[in-house]
Amino acid sequence: MTNTPLSPRPLSHLAADRRRVLSAAQLRAHGVSAAEAGAQSRPGGAWQQVLPGVYLLHPGPPTSEERLRAALLYADRQRQAPEAMITGLAALALYRFASAPPLLSLDRIDVLVSRTRRLRSTGYVRIVRAQETPEPLEVTGVPVAPVARALADAVARIDDAHTVRRLLTEAVRGGHCEPAAVVRELNRLRLLTRPHVVDAVDSLLAEGRALAEDRxxxxxxxxxxxxxxxxxxxxxxxxxxxxxxxxxxxxxxxxxxxxxxxxxxxxxxxxxxxxxxxxxxxxxxxxxxxxxxxxxxxxxxxxxxxxxxxxxxxxxxxxxxxxxxxxx
Incomplete structure (x- = not known):
């Protein structure tokens, strides 16, 4: 009896199901061994390994949605229940912040996980740890950190005062969240010691005050x-x-x-x-x-x-x- 390698062809039906990104565990559940996945992901192959243990089931560049799903699969690949969520600028882009860069232009996608996770940043995924992970919101089918937390994680990586001010102002003026929630998260991440963040917060509070008076x-x-x-x-x-x-x-x-x-x-x-x-x-x-x-x-x-x-x-x-x- 000969052992014929399993073919990826049974997975073709998943392309219409938005599941062109799968983890090694998901592939095993479909009968695809690690060796077969590796063979399919060699240079010039039909697949590609975009992150450790995460495969893109086509040879072209990933879409923004595929990059997000791959990042979450990487963060959750050793867990039975999903926990990770998108945060930072990628989350703000999903919330349609005009002042956030488009998803495909981001070199890094921030993924929020519990501080107890043994997980490293790799490739385009940057792991962000939280003492207590918030309840995620679902945006376009993707778990995303609440706006205030995502905003704080984005600000933590930005040194440009103008960009920080634009993001904070849009959060309030666009009705995404209240100033107090933003300041609470900035304080939690110890960002209120940075002069350019403090200046932006002063503008944010003035903006929030004016909006409250209008209401x-x-x-x-x-x-x-x-x-x-x-x-x-x-x-x-x-x-x-x-x-x-x-x-x-x-x-x-x-x-x-x-x-x-x-x-x-x-x-x-x-x-x-x-x-x-x-x-x-x-x-x-x-x-x-x-x-x-x-x-x-x-x-x-x-x-x-x-x-x-x-x-x-x-x-x-x-x-x-x-x-x-x-x-x-």
Missing amino acids: LYEMVRTQDLPEPLWNVDLRLPGGPHLGGVDAYWPDHAVAVELDTRSPRRDDATVWSEYTRKREHLERLGITVVHLTPRKLRDAPEQQAVVVRTALMAAGDRAPAAYVVVLPR
């Missing part, structure tokens, strides 16, 4: 709330400055303050200042409603209900202390 204006007008006094300072007559608020209804003694804090190292100090101001105003009979940019973006109707409830409850409260309202 607050839109919520008041579209949800038929009474028009407040916008961006004012509150003071006691002849007394100390009580603090600024983003909107104030003097007839109801209700104030709205946007919580646009950034999670930097001084976050506890900033939060204690927020708390002191709120407690001081409420001791004077002024109700302070804190709204976050994310809630204004995702659930403006619910936030309008919170504000409307506070306004309606004004008649049931003891009269508030008289305060002087000044433009901020």
Whole structure:
């Protein structure tokens, strides 16, 4: 009885199934031995080995999708359940960031894995490790790190201040994520010690603040709330400055303050200042409603209900202390 080498022809049906990239384990499951895969991947052969243990089942250059799938197969080739996800600039390209380079132009594709994995960067795959891997999102069928994490991994590799600023600004202006989430990930990766990143973050927070204010204006007008006094300072007559608020209804003694804090190292100090101001105003009979940019973006109707409830409850409260309202 002769042992005839297995032919790759039974795999031809996979080409229409977007599975022209397979790992050695997947090939074995189809009856293709490591020796046969190696023979098919010799120079001039029908296949090519694009990464250790990962084969492209055609001789031409890989597409951007094939490069991504090959990178993930390499990272997950020794695991029963997929864990790896695309991050960095490749992830931002999948999220359609205009300021990210096209996928095919990237020399490296960053793949995020757990820090416990024994895995090396190789070829065009750069391994990025995480203390705790986030829950991936699926973009065009590919597991991708959340925008804030992908953005931080991209920024970690970029020294150009202009590029960093463009990426951060697009993340917020394009509605991909909130500034606080970006700053949290940058802080987690210890990138806020880099001057060009700190400068970009300052611009990011200003951008996020402006967007949050626009959403607050839109919520008041579209949800038929009474028009407040916008961006004012509150003071006691002849007394100390009580603090600024983003909107104030003097007839109801209700104030709205946007919580646009950034999670930097001084976050506890900033939060204690927020708390002191709120407690001081409420001791004077002024109700302070804190709204976050994310809630204004995702659930403006619910936030309008919170504000409307506070306004309606004004008649049931003891009269508030008289305060002087000044433009901020």
